[in-house]
Amino acid sequence: MNDGRDFRGRARSGGRVDRHRFPPENAALPFSERTAMQRVFSGIQPTGIPTLGNYLGAVRNWVKLQEDHDCIYCVVDLHAITMTHDPKTLAQATREMAAALIAAGIDPTRSTLFHQSAVSAHLRLAWIFECVVRLGWLNRMTQFKDKAGKDRENFSAGLYTYPALMAADILAYHATRVPVGDDQRQHLELANDIAQKFNFDFCAGETFFPLIEPLILGPAARVMSLRDGTKKMSKSDPSDQSRINLTDDADTIALKIRRAKTDPEPLPSDTAGLEGRPEARNLIGIYAALTDTDHASVLREHGGRGFGDYKKILADLLVAKLEPIAEEMRRLLGDAATIDAILRDGAGRAEAIAEPIVREAEKRVGFLRV
Ligand code: AMP
Ligand code: TRP
Numbered sequence: 241m242n243d244g245r246d247f248r249g250r251a252r253s254g255g256r257v258d259r260h261r262f263p264p265e266n267a268a269l270p271f272s273e274r275t276a277m278q279r280v281f282s283g284i285q286p287t288g289i290p291t292l293g294n295y296l297g298a299v300r301n302w303v304k305l306q307e308d309h310d311c312i313y314c315v316v317d318l319h320a321i322t323m324t325h326d327p328k329t330l331a332q333a334t335r336e337m338a339a340a341l342i343a344a345g346i347d348p349t350r351s352t353l354f355h356q357s358a359v360s361a362h363l364r365l366a367w368i369f370e371c372v373v374r375l376g377w378l379n380r381m382t383q384f385k386d387k388a389g390k391d392r393e394n395f396s397a398g399l400y401t402y403p404a405l406m407a408a409d410i411l412a413y414h415a416t417r418v419p420v421g422d423d424q425r426q427h428l429e430l431a432n433d434i435a436q437k438f439n440f441d442f443c444a445g446e447t448f449f450p451l452i453e454p455l456i457l458g459p460a461a462r463v464m465s466l467r468d469g470t471k472k473m474s475k476s477d478p479s480d481q482s483r484i485n486l487t488d489d490a491d492t493i494a495l496k497i498r499r500a501k502t503d504p505e506p507l508p509s510d511t512a513g514l515e516g517r518p519e520a521r522n523l524i525g526i527y528a529a530l531t532d533t534d535h536a537s538v539l540r541e542h543g544g545r546g547f548g549d550y551k552k553i554l555a556d557l558l559v560a561k562l563e564p565i566a567e568e569m570r571r572l573l574g575d576a577a578t579i580d581a582i583l584r585d586g587a588g589r590a591e592a593i594a595e596p597i598v599r600e601a602e603k604r605v606g607f608l609r610v
Contacts, residue, residue, distance in 0.1 A: 469518030509543025
């Protein structure tokens with residue numbers, strides 16, 4: 241290798257590969273239509289009702305990004321079958337997730353909203369990426385280790401190669417910005433490694449696949465379980481008490497917050513006082529995200545309060561923010577045909593972007609065209 245690049249295609253002279261040879265933000269459009277808008281891609285699995293963690297860590301940021309980005313949002317049903325799932329409920333869960341996203345503020349006329357299995361380009365690129373990614377890279381993925389634990393022999397190969405499909409989701413659109421919660425950081429680093437190895441192996445180092453910038457935003461990029469401040473809040477946690485679902489009614493929200501695990505001390509007045517108090521930090525972070533502030537200013541306002549008092553205030557705020565979303569979601573679900581039409585339209589638009597990019601990737605790998 242004497243072209244000044246290492247095996248992952250990074251320039252050896254200390255910098256990254258030249259991002260400007262193939263402008264990533266515009267690459268999917270015909271030259272005549274290229275604009276300055278950066279493309280955003282993100283996904284969510286239809287594996288249950290979205291939680292407050294999904295909302296604060298991801299979806300709320302997706303809504304904001306619509307203002308000045310070309311946004312593509314995907315209900316990732318292909319990822320949802322990497323764990324044991326119920327085939328009788330997957331289609332409805334996919335529809336419900338789409339309804340939740342629209343209810344939360346994703347505007348399907350502005351953003352492209354679709355479900356992953358409707359666009360086969362994801363799978364074609366995922367296969368190529370499975371042949372680019374190295375086993376050693378996949379072995380480092382902490383999400384696989386967390387999900388499979390000591391029983392990895394009994395989990396699907398799909399769960400193991402999951403990050404290659406995720407990289408394909410993003411790169412099939414030449415998206416450059418990916419808003420996610422903190423738990424997805426490692427997957428995005430891997431996606432960049434895959435992109436760079438592809439560029440190095442098949443594009444002579446040209447930036448065909450752009451580098452991705454993770455957008456891990458806000459004071460609630462990792463919302464923790466209400467029962468255990470050291471565990472992530474998750475749709476699939478066996479305990480419903482551990483999470484707030486976007487469909488919970490006011491009484492349920494109030495009860496879950498009242499029962500949330502805390503410690504006996506009152507709230508501190510500065511962030512140093514949150515050290516070693518994960519449950520307090522979590523409840524402060526949730527409030528900060530909902531009010532668009534940060535931990536410090538919430539503590540300036542509420543420092544010194546006991547949890548009994550603070551929990552009431554937090555529950556009221558949660559109800560005020562989440563109830564309109566739950567109501568809109570119920571309304572939308574009364575009209576499944578409209579949701580399906582939105583997803584069909586989104587899939588058509590997504591396919592039109594992904595198809596030429598994935599075809600070009602296939603060409604660069606060297607497949608015969610007849
Ligand atoms: P998933 O539910 O795994 O499909 O995640 C969808 C999005 O929500 C991803 O961007 C996750 O990083 C984000 N997310 C999931 N759980 C949490 C959480 N507890 N806190 C913050 N973000 C989360
Ligand atoms: N793996 C992500 C999660 O569980 C979901 C996902 C799939 C995703 N494909 C993606 C997120 C592409 C961002 C971009 O949260």
